[in-house]
Each structure stands twice: as structure tokens, then as C-alpha cells.
Amino acid sequence: MSARLDELRRAQPKSRFMRASLWALAALTAYAWLSGTVEVGELFTERRLTNLRRFLTVDVVPQPARDGVWVWSDIFAWVRDVLDARGWAATLATLSISVVAIVLAGAMSWLLAPLAASNLATRRPFDADPGQERATWRALRFVVRGVMIVSRAVPEYVVAFLLLAVLGPDNAWPAILALAIHNGGILGRLGAETIENLEPGPLRSLSAIGAPRRAILATGVFPLALGRYLLFFFYRFETCVREATVLGMLGVVSLGYWIQDARAKQYYDEMLLFVALGALIVLVADLVSALARRHVRGAS
């Protein structure tokens, strides 16, 4: 029995690349913890712990309860005042930024994805005889893929930071464009993969009856790919809401703006309230996205 097991184990396919990768990852992790860059012990020094004690017992205690008396009606009034003054407007702005951004990202990906899909961006898509592939198509796919890779390689936060210097902090465009560029790249790649994984049968028949490329695109590819694409779309919407909250810390009026503001003034009770509000809208966005995805799954 055990001889048979050993035999099976030996017969397992092994890849030198995989093994090297595992070792490299292990070495990287070990270096990360042992190199001294990450100071674990320093977190538990006297000064840090005093800091923490003050933070937990004084700083985050809501303003009206600082004297040690917790009158709930006062605290609710304080919460309501903060939310009425800044919280609700910022929440609405955060959600608006993410909705506009995800729609722009969607538009960008619809333009890019067909140009990056190897079964569509060729000389004769879905033809029985694809013929010799031309270098121009390959170059086009390469360039479009490159644009998508670079646009998603740079984090939204960095893009927004750079756009702020160009566009100024007066409106929400830096945050919107940063989110749209990053997510457009991601959705573009996911869209291209969706198109490449489509069942080729119906599309081949369209091509066989002489449909031109744009007809195949409009009547075959888009309707077939829409279901899966929408799943990705709503999944990215979720992350957009998370990021839109944070991008405010750069100076765009979303929740993050007030988090940064409260942090600068050292109103940590208010800061915690805004962070909690941010968590709440992320949970709501998760729920909306899950419902929308269920709706899409029901349709397909």
C-alpha cells in the first residue's frame, strides 16, 4: 500500500519553476520579517503603549462623554450633528464619485476589450479559414494590452495624487478619473478574457452567413459576454466605493476628506465615526453588488 503511495507521489508532475517560486516566496517572507525593516518589538515599547492607552481611553471617546459620564442622548445628538454637518453629504459624494467612475471605467473597457481579444481583433474573426495573421493586428492587440496593463499597474491613490496637481481640488474629477483609469484597465482585461472564452459556435455561424465584424460584435459578442462582464462590473463597483472613500484623504470632498481633516485636528472621536461610516457604505455597496450579481445570474 505504502509502496503504491510512494509510487504515486513520485509520479506527481513537478515543475522546477514552481519549486523555485515556492523557495523564492519563502525566502522573501523570511527576509521581510528578519531584515529589521518591520519592527515588531518596537510596537510594544512603553511609549507606544502609553499612546495606545490614551487613544483608547481619551481620544476616541465621543466628545460629550469625555468627562466620564455617558449620557446616551447627548452622544446621539453629537453623532447627529456631525453627520448632518458633514457625514451625509460626504457619504453621498463618495457614492456618486464611485458610480460615475465605474460607468466611465465600463465605457473605457468596452472600447478596449474588443481590441485586445485575440479571437476578435484579427483579420477574419471567427472565420472557418482565419488566413495568415497580419502583424498590424498583433501590434494593435499588443499596444491595447500594454495600455491596460500600465493603467492598472499604478494605484488609484497615486494617479489621483498626480491628477490633483493638474486639475486642482475644486471638483471631484481627480478622484473620478483615477478610479476610472485604474478600473478601466482591470475591466478591459477581464472583458477581453471573457470575449476570448466565449463559445465560438454562434459567432462562427454569424461569420459564416457573412456578418461583418461590427455586426458580430453587436449581435453576437456583446450579448453573449454581457452576463459575465456585468458580474465583473459590479465586483469592481464594490472596490470603487472602498477606494473613493480613501481618495478623499488627498483633498477631494468624500468621506476621506473629513477623516483626514479630523486627523489633522486630532478629533479622533470624529475620525472614528467617519471611518465607521465608510465601513457602513462599503457593506451597503457589497450588498448592492451581491444583489445585482444575483440578478444577472438569474437572467443568464
Add this chain to the structure above:
Amino acid sequence: MAREAAARMRVPSRLGRRGWLLAFVLFAAALAWLQLGLSVRDAVPGDSGRGVLSLFVGGAFAPALTYESDVPEGTAPLLVKVALAVVRTVVFAAAGMSLSLVVGLLLGFLGATSWWADDGECTCNAWWRKVRCYAMPAIYGGVRVVIALMRSVHELLWAVLFLAAFGLNSFSAVVAIAIPYGGTLAKVFSEMLDECPRDSARSLRAIGADSVQVFAWGLLPRAMPDMSAYAFYRFECAIRSSAVLGFFGYPTIGYYLKLSAENLHYREVWTYLYALCALVLLFELWSSQLRRRIVIR
């Protein structure tokens, strides 16, 4: 007959379910546009913005290889600084990722149902049946709530909270990455464990394996390729997060990028941007190579 059957067929509405969803999304976007008071004209840079833009675009073609301004004697060369920033970015990401893997595996195990709540009769004793009926669902529900809470706060917000609580400390940055990433890994891992094929788990159960054995030998090996592919993808994301943490004072790429941009040294900014892009692309290449080898379809 045929006509009756045809009449009974449901005529699809013009829009369909997905169409309505799309229309709703566009409507929401229009409302959001009005709410933010956006205009296309504002998306075009003004006079001062155009100056910055030309500096910035110019920098793209001539990234700095040495400092753009005079630096004090004995400062390390720019490229050494960039390399150090890259290494630290990877270090923060790797430390955060390894921590979140531990958290994610543990919570993902507790947040999955397939290893204890499988269909079929339980052949075990009454005590374990009670645990399975009452304790496990409670643990499961609790873990799902914890996962949702961990995920709902962005890593930068965790970092800001820890900054306020402890002050600047590198370990707290690692924990800030590890909390939301651990939650995300736990969520995805548990879903993968619950969605992977149950055939081997059922056979193991049928020959009398207990829940933990079913998990270790029936479910985990089936879900492992997808899980490791996803974990590697998150590593890539962790590198981006770690770079951005620099904006809050940690010594990763973001820190130096921000400083250079504030001094209007856009050629240096591009050096850091190219370094970040190269780093992310390298990991993306690595992860796509790995994924191609491990995901068996």
C-alpha cells in the same frame, strides 16, 4: 398545436433583466453627475494646471537618474534610494501578505460550511451531532461577521487608525495591510472551499473520515490550486497597497514619490513611477506564469 405552443412562449420584453440593470446603472450615474455638479469643462486643466501637466509629461520621457536639485554631501545616489524604496515596498507587502495568509486560512476554514454541514446522514455520536447543529453554525455566523468587518475598512484607514493609536511604527503598517487582506482571503477561500467539487469529500465521509480529515484530504487539495492563484494575485495588490502606504510616512515608494512631487521634481516622480510599474509588472508576470501551471481546468 404548434401555434398554441408558440403563443405560450414568453415574449421577452424589449429590455430584459440585464437591460433594466444597465438602464438603472446609467440613471444612477446621471443622478451622481448632477449631485457632484460635474461639467466636462472642469476635467480640462486650467492655466496653472497646464504648466504642471507639461512638466509632468516632459518628465515621462526623461526620468531622473540623479537628483534634480542639490543634495547634502553624503546622500546616497538617487538610484540607490529608488532601489531601497522598491525593496522596502516588497518587504512590507510580503510581511503583510504572510500574516494575512495565516489569518485568511484560519478564518476561511472556520467560515466554510462544506466540511461540517455536508448533506447525508451523520454516522457519528450524539455529542458531535449537537456541535454540528448548534455550535458550528454559531461559529460560522460569527466568523462571517468578523470577515465582513475586517474587509469593510480600507487598509489605508486601518493604517491611519494605527497611526493615531501608536504613532509611526512599521509593524502596524504590516498589520494594517494584513487585516483587510486577511478578511478578503478568508472570504474568497471559504467560497472556494464550499464551491469545489464534493465527490472526494463524500467518498471520504462514506468510509468514515471525520470532518477535519474530510477537510484536509477531500476539500483542501481540490481547492488548493484556485486558492494559491488567488493568494498570488492578492500579493500583487499588496505591493500596490504597500507603495501607497508611503503617503502616510512609511518608507516605501509612495513616500519618496510624494516628496519629489511636492518639490515639483517630476522627472524624479517618473523614476519612482517606472520603478513601481516595473515591480508590479514583474509580479504580474510571475503570478501569471504560476497560475498557468497550477490552475488545472
